[in-house]
Amino acid sequence: MGMNATQLIRMANQIGAFFASQPDAEQARTDFALHLKRQWDPQMRTALFAHLDATAGEGLNPFVLQALGGIREQIEPQVHA
Structure with a gap:
């Protein structure tokens, strides 16, 4: 994957600010979710959520954190047993 977490955070924050x-x-x-x-391709979304899980969203602005928390199911469907 060509993008690192820093780039993804910057992009997410820029989109979030808009x-x-x-x-x-x-x-x-x-x-924002849409x-x-x-x-974003699936790898980018997965990487952003992986960062969120690993660091509690370090570097992400409050809007983005709130938005990601509320829309994770829409963006990254989880299979519930």
Whole structure:
């Protein structure tokens, strides 16, 4: 994979800053999730969540952390037994 965590964090924060400026916070988080789903390949999304798990989201801004926490199931479907 060509991207490291630092690059992914910077990109996620930049995208987050754009969506965080929307007046409706819930809609902003949904739109952020959709953007990652459409624009990021699965390896990038998996790597971002791996970083989140490993470091509790070190370096990510509060909007991104909140958005990722709320939309993980949408972005990265988990199989529940």
